[in-house]
Amino acid sequence: MASEQVKVIGAWASPFVMRPRVALNLKSIPYEFLEETFGSKSELLLKSNPVQKKIPVLLHGDKPVCESSIIVEYIDETWSTSGPSLLPSTPYDRAIARFWASYLDEKWFRSLRSILKAEGEEEKKAAIAQVEEENSFIEKAFIDCSKGKAFFNGEHIGYLDIAFGSFLGWLRATELLSGHKLVDEAKTPSLSKWAEQFCNDPAVKPVMPDTAKLAEFAKKIFAKPPA
Amino acid sequence: MAKKEEDVKLLGFWASPFSGRVKMALKLKGVSYEYLEQDIVDKSALLLELNPVFKKVPVLVHEGKILAESHLILEYIDQTWKNNPILPQDPYEKAMARFWAKFVDEQVGPVCFKSVAKPDKGIEVAIEEGQELITFLEKELTGKDFFGGKTIGFLDLVAGSMIPFCIARGWEGMGINMIPEEKFPELNRWIKNLSDIEIVRECIPHREKQIEHMMKVAERIKLA
Numbered sequence: 004m005a006s007e008q009v010k011v012i013g014a015w016a017s018p019f020v021m022r023p024r025v026a027l028n029l030k031s032i033p034y035e036f037l038e039e040t041f042g043s044k045s046e047l048l049l050k051s052n053p054v055q056k057k058i059p060v061l062l063h064g065d066k067p068v069c070e071s072s073i074i075v076e077y078i079d080e081t082w083s084t085s086g087p088s089l090l091p092s093t094p095y096d097r098a099i100a101r102f103w104a105s106y107l108d109e110k111w112f113r114s115l116r117s118i119l120k121a122e123g124e125e126e127k128k129a130a131i132a133q134v135e136e137e138n139s140f141i142e143k144a145f146i147d148c149s150k151g152k153a154f155f156n157g158e159h160i161g162y163l164d165i166a167f168g169s170f171l172g173w174l175r176a177t178e179l180l181s182g183h184k185l186v187d188e189a190k191t192p193s194l195s196k197w198a199e200q201f202c203n204d205p206a207v208k209p210v211m212p213d214t215a216k217l218a219e220f221a222k223k224i225f226a227k228p229p230a
Numbered sequence: 231m232a233k234k235e236e237d238v239k240l241l242g243f244w245a246s247p248f249s250g251r252v253k254m255a256l257k258l259k260g261v262s263y264e265y266l267e268q269d270i271v272d273k274s275a276l277l278l279e280l281n282p283v284f285k286k287v288p289v290l291v292h293e294g295k296i297l298a299e300s301h302l303i304l305e306y307i308d309q310t311w312k313n314n315p316i317l318p319q320d321p322y323e324k325a326m327a328r329f330w331a332k333f334v335d336e337q338v339g340p341v342c343f344k345s346v347a348k349p350d351k352g353i354e355v356a357i358e359e360g361q362e363l364i365t366f367l368e369k370e371l372t373g374k375d376f377f378g379g380k381t382i383g384f385l386d387l388v389a390g391s392m393i394p395f396c397i398a399r400g401w402e403g404m405g406i407n408m409i410p411e412e413k414f415p416e417l418n419r420w421i422k423n424l425s426d427i428e429i430v431r432e433c434i435p436h437r438e439k440q441i442e443h444m445m446k447v448a449e450r451i452k453l454a
């Protein structure tokens with residue numbers, strides 16, 4: 004079963020798509036990447052994820068798995084003997100990792116996008132303040148989870164590193180567009196160091212989108228129509 | 231097994247399907263716990279201290295460890311007390327259970343209740359869109375007693391607490407026939423199967439009280 008062909012349906016700019024790709028790279032599992040065209044959905048995508056019609060979708064043989072965090076856990080459980088475990092070993096630590104990943108998806112990424120969608124300086128300032136407050140929670144979570152090691156997951160990149168790390172491209176693009184640093188040595192020293200180590204990992208480098216390219220893309224999708 | 235009741239505490243709200251499913255899981259595993267009913271409007275200092283990030287129920291405290299978010303709590307319970315497993319062992323089956331559980335809470339709940347309470351596109355369209363989503367669950371149940379197979383599992387706890395004993399009470403109050411037997415025979419059979427299980431019956435809110443509560447929720451949605 005584990006030896007069947009693996010495909011990922013996704014798009015270069017999506018942080019959610021990046022997650023299964025990093026996970027597969029960490030497990031040294033080869034896969035075919037099927038890039039969707041922005042603005043349209045392929046027949047394969049609609050057939051594989053008829054419920055949400057969203058990327059990413061992992062196809063393992065003919066079985067589709069949807070939802071980025073569910074896919075990462077599936078990868079970890081299916082190829083459990085390849086490479087280090089992506090999730091912590093105790094039930095409690097696993098719950099904590101999933102909790103923060105959930106927080107990132109439900110709150111943090113929305114707050115980040117509010118910076119890009121903000122109209123006027125006041126709104127932008129408020130949005131930035133919100134993200135900075137949330138970053139301080141994540142900075143603390145990192146200190147608690149990492150227990151002095153390099154990653155949220157300890158010695159090796161894991162589930163929560165992947166969850167937050169896949170947002171780094173968009174974080175840097177937002178910093179570029181807003182002219183304001185959100186994660187740096189002064190404000191979030193631990194996260195700043197972690198981000199550098201994450202981005203330099205060979206499993207991450209090939210799939211991390213270029214900041215300038217993402218910023219251009221963000222400008223396009225958040226473009227406001229002329230008044 | 232928990233040594234004493236004080237080892238496990240659950241902060242919950244009587245009408246919350248999220249709290250209900252955790253109660254079911256604990257009962258299924260035979261875990262004794264202390265239940266602390268919460269006021270979700272006037273939140274207690276304890277709730278805010280234990281769940282400062284989301285400020286919501288349920289919160290489980292086990293031997294000093296604090297857990298929030300119902301799906302995570304269910305998985306924690308399943309991994310800590312190994313009897314009567316909730317999640318399947320097979321990675322693909324597990325992924326499917328998790329996927330459908332997310333679908334129930336993030337899509338079925340909002341679409342089949344909020345959009346019906348405040349139908350921007352008209353009630354017929356709201357019902358149609360709701361039924362479209364529920365059809366996915368109907369298909370998942372075909373040929374099975376429960377989503378978990380012969381016995382209840384993760385998706386039964388999530389969908390069971392959310393649909394028949396929560397949003398369906400809202401449909402009842404609003405006079406909406408969302409899941410007629412002729413269109414959803416599997417789902418109706420599943421609801422009957424669930425209702426026959428003692429631990430489910432012990433953890434669901436009182437029917438009339440829940441209808442009243444859901445109607446109040448529907449009012450708030452209409453005014454929002």
